[in-house]
Amino acid sequence: MIRVKFENVTKYYTLLNTGGIKNFILNFFREYKKIKSNRFLALENISFEVKDKDVVGIIGKNGAGKSTTLGLIAGVLKPTSGRVEVNGRIAPLLELGAGFHPDLTGRENVILNGILLGMTKKEILSKLDSIIEFSELGEFIDQPIRIYSSGMLSRLGFSVAVHTNPDILLIDEVLSVGDFKFQEKSKNKIYEFKEKGKTIIFVSHDIGMVEELCDKVILIHEHKLLYQGDVKKGVELYEQL
Amino acid sequence: MFEYYKDLIIELTKKDIKVRYKNSYLGYFWSLANPLFLALIFYFIFKVVTKVQMKDYTLFLISGLFVWQWINNSIMVSTNLYIANASLIKKVNFPRNFLAVSLVLSEGFNFLISIPVIIGFMLYYHHYPSIKWLIYIPIVLIITGIMIYSLSLLVATINLFFRDMERLVGLLLTFLFYMTPIIYPVSMIPQKYKFVLYLNPFAPFILTWQELFLHNRLDLKYLFISFIYALVALIVSTFIFNKLKYKFAELV
Ligand SMILES: Nc1ncnc2c1ncn2[C@@H]1O[C@H](COP(=O)(O)OP(=O)(O)OP(=O)(O)O)[C@@H](O)[C@H]1O
Ligand SMILES: [Mg+2]
Numbered sequence: 398m399i400r401v402k403f404e405n406v407t408k409y410y411t412l413l414n415t416g417g418i419k420n421f422i423l424n425f426f427r428e429y430k431k432i433k434s435n436r437f438l439a440l441e442n443i444s445f446e447v448k449d450k451d452v453v454g455i456i457g458k459n460g461a462g463k464s465t466t467l468g469l470i471a472g473v474l475k476p477t478s479g480r481v482e483v484n485g486r487i488a489p490l491l492e493l494g495a496g497f498h499p500d501l502t503g504r505e506n507v508i509l510n511g512i513l514l515g516m517t518k519k520e521i522l523s524k525l526d527s528i529i530e531f532s533e534l535g536e537f538i539d540q541p542i543r544i545y546s547s548g549m550l551s552r553l554g555f556s557v558a559v560h561t562n563p564d565i566l567l568i569d570e571v572l573s574v575g576d577f578k579f580q581e582k583s584k585n586k587i588y589e590f591k592e593k594g595k596t597i598i599f600v601s602h603d604i605g606m607v608e609e610l611c612d613k614v615i616l617i618h619e620h621k622l623l624y625q626g627d628v629k630k631g632v633e634l635y636e637q638l
Numbered sequence: 639m640f641e642y643y644k645d646l647i648i649e650l651t652k653k654d655i656k657v658r659y660k661n662s663y664l665g666y667f668w669s670l671a672n673p674l675f676l677a678l679i680f681y682f683i684f685k686v687v688t689k690v691q692m693k694d695y696t697l698f699l700i701s702g703l704f705v706w707q708w709i710n711n712s713i714m715v716s717t718n719l720y721i722a723n724a725s726l727i728k729k730v731n732f733p734r735n736f737l738a739v740s741l742v743l744s745e746g747f748n749f750l751i752s753i754p755v756i757i758g759f760m761l762y763y764h765h766y767p768s769i770k771w772l773i774y775i776p777i778v779l780i781i782t783g784i785m786i787y788s789l790s791l792l793v794a795t796i797n798l799f800f801r802d803m804e805r806l807v808g809l810l811l812t813f814l815f816y817m818t819p820i821i822y823p824v825s826m827i828p829q830k831y832k833f834v835l836y837l838n839p840f841a842p843f844i845l846t847w848q849e850l851f852l853h854n855r856l857d858l859k860y861l862f863i864s865f866i867y868a869l870v871a872l873i874v875s876t877f878i879f880n881k882l883k884y885k886f887a888e889l890v
Contacts, residue, residue, distance in 0.1 A: 410888050417802035468887060472731040475884035487731075495725035500657050509649050513732050518645040541660075 399484065400565055400596045401447040401470055406479035408440040408465055439465040442479070443622045445615055447565075452597045454611035454628065456604070456635050461617045463600045467567050470598065485564030485596070488514055490555060490571045499543035503534055503553055506542055510557045524560045531586075532556040533579070552579055559586050566590055569600045604632055646732065650740035655747055669748050670755055673703040680821045692823050694852060700759050701851035702820035702844050708749040709786055709840060710811055712742055716790035717797045717804040724890035734883055735876075738791040742783055750779075756851055768854040778850060778861065781868050782843050788871035795879050798889045818844050839867045 412435045421428045440462045447453050455463045468474035469481050471489050496513050497506045507528055511521035521528075529538050532552045542550060551571065558566075568587070587610065590597060601607055607614065607628065614631035616624040618638060624631050659665035677699045684690040692698065719737050720727060727734065753775075757767055797803040817838050819827065824835065824845065835841045842863040849857040 411885060413799060413889060418796075418800035418806060419802065421800060468728070471729060473728060473887035489729045495729060496723065498653060498657055500660050501653065505653075505656070509653055512642075512646050512649045513726060513730055515642070515732075517642050518649065519641075 398449040399446055399482070400449050400451070401445075401484075401598070402480075402482040403443050403445050403466075403469070404480040404482075406440060406443045406469065406476045406481055407438075408462075408469065408474065409436040409477045410439055410465075411435070412437050438620055440469075440617075441620045443617075444479075445622065445625050447596060447598065449596060450594045451613055452591050452611050453599065454607035454614040454631075455598065455600045455617065456602075456607060456614055456631065457617035457623075458638065462620045463617060464569055466615075466617065467569050467598065467600060470565070471567060483565070486515065486562070487565045487567060488558050488561040488563030489567040490558045490569070495554070497542055497550065497554070500541050502540060503532070503538040503542055503545070504529070507538075507553065507557055510554070511561065514558065514561045516561055528556045528560050531560070531582075548576055548579065555583055555586075559590070563595065565596045565598065567598050570602070604635070608632060643733070643736075646736055647739055647743070650736060651743040651747070654740055654744035658744070658748075666751065669707075670752055673700070673707045673752075674755075676703050684821060690822065690826070692825075694763055694765070697759050697763050697765065697852060698823065698848060699821065701756055701848050702818075704749060704752050704756060705782070705844055705847045706815060706818070706820055706840075707752075708745050708782070709843070710815070711748075712745040712786045712790050713793055713807060713811060715741055715745070716794040717807055719790070719794040720798055720886060720890055727890050728887050734886055735791055735879055738787055738794055741790055742787040745786070746779065746783055760851065765852070770854060770856075771850070774850055774856045777856070778843075778846055778864075781861070781864050782847075784872055785839070785843060785864070785868040788868065788875040791879050792871070792875040795875075795882055798886060799882075814838060814840055817841070819848075820844055836863065839871070842867065 443462075443466070455466060457463050465474065467489070469476055470483060471487055472483065496510055498509070501509070504525070507525065508518070508521050511524075511528075512518065516524075532538070532555075534549060534553065537545065537549065542553070545553070555571070566587075584606075587597065587599075591610070597610075599607065599611060611628055613626065614624075614628045615622065616631045616635050624634050658669075677696065680699055681696055685695055716738060719741060720734070723737060726732075760767065793803065793807055817834060818841050819835070824832075827835070835845075842860040845860045846857055846864055849855050849860070
């Protein structure tokens with residue numbers, strides 16, 4: 398079964414630095430053309446497939462287009478041309494407290510975040526204890542999260558995301574904030590996902606971890622797909638760039 | 639899927655309400671303070687200083703100002719709606735218009751719990767709520783809610799493309815506030831300027847509410863015009879939102 402399929406995907410970002418709505422209304426046609434032509438190429442003609450149970454690493458230099466690729470998979474971005482096909486429930490691992498509200502308690506945020514990630518309230522409530530236990534936040538869970546440290550926030554976010562029971566887990570550089578013990582625990586959880594046969598798409602500059610975790614890599618260089626396939630070969634190519 | 643959407647709306651709305659009332663125990667009083675304070679100012683200007691001749695002027699002021707606060711707050715907050723949730727929008731593909739729904743619901747909740755204050759003023763001026771309200775209020779509430787939702791969604795969307803919308807919207811709302819019969823009665827508008835009432839999209843809504851609170855009457859003409867405005871606004875904003883929603887993650 399194919400989980401993710403990119404067919405000749407090209408993505409341009411719209412760049413907006415218009416002079417605001419005043420200019421737009423006053424010089425409608427000129428500004429309109431400017432918006433149409435002012436765009437930035439982020440991915441060019443990319444094709445790949447991720448099968449069920451694949452654990453794929455996406456590597457490449459800063460600005461290569463990795464996060465853009467994940468955005469297209471998550472469906473928050475739309476390709477300019479080409480086709481993106483996704484089968485299954487997706488859970489993105491969010492960066493530090495995305496979608497959290499500082500004045501709500503950890504517990505309240507877990508419920509809100511779980512819903513935003515696609516769970517029903519009933520599902521979350523049934524997993525609430527396990528989420529809280531995994532986060533190891535103890536009695537802090539009933540404190541407003543504005544008093545949390547950044548590591549504590551990422552624990553909470555990670556705990557929610559891994560409990561959404563996704564078919565496809567998207568990870569974009571989010572493992573590095575917790576303390577050593579929690580990092581180990583997160584890694585274990587990811588391996589557990591792997592053993593359960595989930596599909597994982599992993600973006601990281603931690604090449605060691607990519608080599609360890611993934612059975613396939615996709616190397617993106619200057620917005621193009623340079624290589625896909627064997628991890629060792631991909632990493633070698635990447636290191637020569 | 640229905641269950642999921644229901645949960646999403648309820649939780650987002652609950653969040654907005656919780657956040658408002660958690661920040662200060664006086665949250666409820668703060669939300670009353672603004673319209674009441676405005677009412678006091680306008681009472682002073684128009685009743686004490688210029689001596690406007692109108693029966694139940696205070697009650698008239700109060701009923702218009704509370705409805706206006708619901709409209710005004712929702713639209714002002716909506717300018718920043720998507721930018722405030724940027725990190726979420728960049729990663730998670732939840733239905734983005736639900737943020738606008740929850741905004742209108744939580745501001746609407748605020749309006750609802752201020753109705754007892756309006757009733758307090760009514761009693762003071764020997765007006766009495768009617769049992770008919772149980773039918774009238776939900777109808778007007780829903781039509782007003784749809785209008786506010788549509789405008790909030792529109793403003794929130796356009797603000798991603800033009801970040802200076804906020805100022806323009808603030809200016810426009812102030813303008814419309816004075817163009818709407820909130821601090822002066824319709825009867826004071828000279829005949830040849832009455833048409834302005836129909837051009838101002840908020841006027842029929844405010845007039846419907848005032849009629850409800852002052853005379854326990856549902857003014858079908860203004861209700862109908864409100865309904866048309868709400869419907870057109872809903873269609874236009876949904877169309878624009880659907881066209882642009884895929885760009886949100888690029889622009890926040
Ligand atoms: N919202 C945006 N609007 C315009 N251009 C963008 C936007 N987001 C990213 N870009 C551009 O698209 C290109 C690809 O960005 P992307 O975030 O996918 O890179 P990345 O591979 O994830 O890099 P990093 O390793 O630094 O995270 C970059 O050149 C970036 O400047
Ligand atoms: Mg990135």
